[in-house]
Amino acid sequence: MHLDLTPQERLFREELRDWLAAHVPRETPPKDRFGIRAFDMAWQRIQYDGGWAGIAWPKEYGGRGLSLVEQVIWYEEAARADAPDARCAFVGLYHGGPTLIVNATEEQKAFHLPKILKGETVWCQGFSEPGAGSDLAGLSTRAEIDGDELVVTGSKIWTSYAQVADYQELLLRTDPQSRRHGGLSWVICDMRAPGVSVRPVPMSNGWDSHLNQVFYDEVRLPLANVVGEVGGGWKVAMSTLSFERGTAFTARQMQIAKWVDDLIERARTRTGPDGRPAFGDDEIGRRLARLRAETAALRAMTFAAVARNERRQQPGPDGSMLKIHLARLSKEANQIARRLMGVDALLMTDEMEEHLYGFAATVGGGTDEIQHNIVAERVLGLPKSY
Amino acid sequence: MDLHPTPEHDEIVESAAAYLASELPAARAPKLTEPSLTGGEWAGLAAMGWFSMGLPEADGGLGLGVVESALVAREFGRQLVPPQAVATMLAVQLAWRLGDRELTEALAAGAQRAALAAPVREAGPAGPSAHGYRLVDTHRADVAIGWSHGGAFLAPMDAFASRVVAPSLDAALEVCVADGLDRAQARWSAEPASSFLPQAQVLTAAVLVGGAEACRDLSAEYAKTRHQFSRPIGSFQAIAHPCADMAVACEAALSCLLYAAVCVRDGAPERDLYSASARSVAYHAAYGNAAASMQVHGGYGQTYEYLPHFYLKRAMIYGLVGGGVEADEAAVLQAASLT
Numbered sequence A: 001m002h003l004d005l006t007p008q009e010r011l012f013r014e015e016l017r018d019w020l021a022a023h024v025p026r027e028t029p030p031k032d033r034f035g036i037r038a039f040d041m042a043w044q045r046i047q048y049d050g051g052w053a054g055i056a057w058p059k060e061y062g063g064r065g066l067s068l069v070e071q072v073i074w075y076e077e078a079a080r081a082d083a084p085d086a087r088c089a090f091v092g093l094y095h096g097g098p099t100l101i102v103n104a105t106e107e108q109k110a111f112h113l114p115k116i117l118k119g120e121t122v123w124c125q126g127f128s129e130p131g132a133g134s135d136l137a138g139l140s141t142r143a144e145i146d147g148d149e150l151v152v153t154g155s156k157i158w159t160s161y162a163q164v165a166d167y168q169e170l171l172l173r174t175d176p177q178s179r180r181h182g183g184l185s186w187v188i189c190d191m192r193a194p195g196v197s198v199r200p201v202p203m204s205n206g207w208d209s210h211l212n213q214v215f216y217d218e219v220r221l222p223l224a225n226v227v228g229e230v231g232g233g234w235k236v237a238m239s240t241l242s243f244e245r246g247t248a249f250t251a252r253q254m255q256i257a258k259w260v261d262d263l264i265e266r267a268r269t270r271t272g273p274d275g276r277p278a279f280g281d282d283e284i285g286r287r288l289a290r291l292r293a294e295t296a297a298l299r300a301m302t303f304a305a306v307a308r309n310e311r312r313q314q315p316g317p318d319g320s321m322l323k324i325h326l327a328r329l330s331k332e333a334n335q336i337a338r339r340l341m342g343v344d345a346l347l348m349t350d351e352m353e354e355h356l357y358g359f360a361a362t363v364g365g366g367t368d369e370i371q372h373n374i375v376a377e378r379v380l381g382l383p384k385s386y
Numbered sequence B: 001m002d003l004h005p006t007p008e009h010d011e012i013v014e015s016a017a018a019y020l021a022s023e024l025p026a027a028r029a030p031k032l033t034e035p036s037l038t039g040g041e042w043a044g045l046a047a048m049g050w051f052s053m054g055l056p057e058a059d060g061g062l063g064l065g066v067v068e069s070a071l072v073a074r075e076f077g078r079q080l081v082p083p084q085a086v087a088t089m090l091a092v093q094l095a096w097r098l099g100d101r102e103l104t105e106a107l108a109a110g111a112q113r114a115a116l117a118a119p120v121r122e123a124g125p126a127g128p129s130a131h132g133y134r135l136v137d138t139h140r141a142d143v144a145i146g147w148s149h150g151g152a153f154l155a156p157m158d159a160f161a162s163r164v165v166a167p168s169l170d171a172a173l174e175v176c177v178a179d180g181l182d183r184a185q186a187r188w189s190a191e192p193a194s195s196f197l198p199q200a201q202v203l204t205a206a207v208l209v210g211g212a213e214a215c216r217d218l219s220a221e222y223a224k225t226r227h228q229f230s231r232p233i234g235s236f237q238a239i240a241h242p243c244a245d246m247a248v249a250c251e252a253a254l255s256c257l258l259y260a261a262v263c264v265r266d267g268a269p270e271r272d273l274y275s276a277s278a279r280s281v282a283y284h285a286a287y288g289n290a291a292a293s294m295q296v297h298g299g300y301g302q303t304y305e306y307l308p309h310f311y312l313k314r315a316m317i318y319g320l321v322g323g324g325v326e327a328d329e330a331a332v333l334q335a336a337s338l339t
């Protein structure tokens, strides 16, 4: 157990810092969906060209082949440099790509992974359905096997960035006789295939690019797009979820310390309705202090999890603890941020849009309640609660 | 001691609930294309006599008091009736206290509408600040009403040198950033002489209580009907217990509200403690229930189409006006040490 970086890791951090200082885009990211796509893909391409994409991905698919420690250093430095969020690159980089690395065929990997790293393709996640959210195994989107093709019918919902996506992690039922976890397949869906249509679902903050409902009307996909076994989709989906809950939010975990530091600074300088700095308010000062301590703990938790993940192929159910803790801290930061806004919380500013989006932190990627069930059952061995 | 509503109270509540459920149901909020209320909708509210109900009969009112007004305001909160309605009820009270007969009558008859003013800086002892206002629900509004613990003011909308419509937290309501209040045109009524503050605390608390109750009911209904894992989600304690907590919060907030309203009506010695407590408790119930309701609704709870976020935003609005709920909490401490 030690905190020292190896000479290689230290060098990595120094080079990275210089590179980020020179290359992080300074313009405000656009809000419309095509603008978002163009911006996020351009930034991904800049990272790729600079040799900074896919730090811990295998070299043969365009990654750097480095350790998870270096990957975390990357996130931490990117947060410090105020680098843009992954947004529509999120699914491909943080759980789609990693799922392929562990489960896909050589052809699938060779085709998709470099495109993800180069910022050429946007991925989205088609797991949730109107009737199947927490109960993912209750999904009903289905595919008939017709020769070497799948014919897909059904609907997915809450599909982030579906409108601008090229590919989708599509979980569906390939065995019509099956129930629950059996008979599912994890398929790469081409979002431009005939029969795929997308309807935006506006969020509480007005955003209409983030959530979508996707409809599949006899969509034909090559059977070769199945990742893992036909009928073995649940196992692949669990692999996806382990990345989604275990490591996909590492960037966010590294950002939150910076966010809290910014809030502390703001509380020192911004004045409340009585004309005094908000920090003079005992409640705010104490809450910020506690929150800063918890973010320090979250950073330490992240390094502990990275050390565990270096020793296994994919994260375990303990990843849900990180997700729960991160969501809790972001919600508290969000509450303090709103207090500091004062009457400007009446306006739909960029900050307020983010604030409202923050309520989804305990829903997206699997709800807080479900994460608690996972920790209780699979980490602590408590009896199943439902 | 009897905190149970009388049959007359029940009648007021039932008629308000029935009218609003048919004319201005909460479900319209996500579909609005024009903010706030149309002329016809506004006239309908005025015709119910709700703006004038708190005035003495001699002044053209119904001779009803703060208790009855609070019961109606609670129904406003439940159906997401735009803030102009309760702001106008309050403006009637303030104009009457200021002795402005003409304005009192115009507001009471619905001929003028009031918007809510939230200042960046608290008002000083001499009156409102000239600078820095956020005005809420300004569409077709004629006057703005603002208050804090030092006093309350009413000003014509034109008394602000600049008024710019800004993107609104709640897209169903228009918000303006305003500045340069001509204080000569603003009528000021200082506390504690005017006793307006307890009225304002109670009526805003009432709207918040209605919101908290609506979120409790939406959540309980959803928990009974939404199925996952082949059973209603309400059968999971992770959902059932937060729903039960929403009920507890409502029970506390409603009881405190009624107690406070009676104190204000009777000028009871505990008035300041209870009116300030009522708003604090109601705010936390409304905000907490709305946030919990978003969570119970899962993905749907994050969408514009589902109602919980509207209640959340209204809770934020009613928690920010009147000097902010933190000012009421400071007043609770002060009142508690005096009693």
Ligand SMILES: Cc1cc2nc3c(=O)[nH]c(=O)nc-3n(C[C@H](O)[C@H](O)[C@H](O)COP(=O)(O)OP(=O)(O)OC[C@H]3O[C@@H](n4cnc5c(N)ncnc54)[C@H](O)[C@@H]3O)c2cc1C
Binding pocket: A124, A125, A126, A127, A128, A129, A130, A131, A132, A133, A134, A135, A157, A158, A159, A160, A360, A363, A364, A365, A366, A367, A368, A369, A370, A373, A386, B226, B227, B228, B229, B233, B236, B237, B238, B239, B295, B296, B297, B298, B299, B300, B302
């Ligand atoms: C911002 C955002 C982005 C998203 N992006 C995507 C995406 O790109 N792709 C995708 O496939 N999905 C996405 N989702 C969907 C997300 O995974 C689901 O919303 C989530 O799994 C919950 O499902 P649901 O919305 O159907 O809620 P439900 O499952 O209906 O849950 C309703 C409530 O019941 C609770 N509940 C349900 N079952 C239990 C239980 N057994 N024990 C205790 N409580 C329970 C839940 O916790 C919740 O509070 C996104 C969601 C959000 C909010």
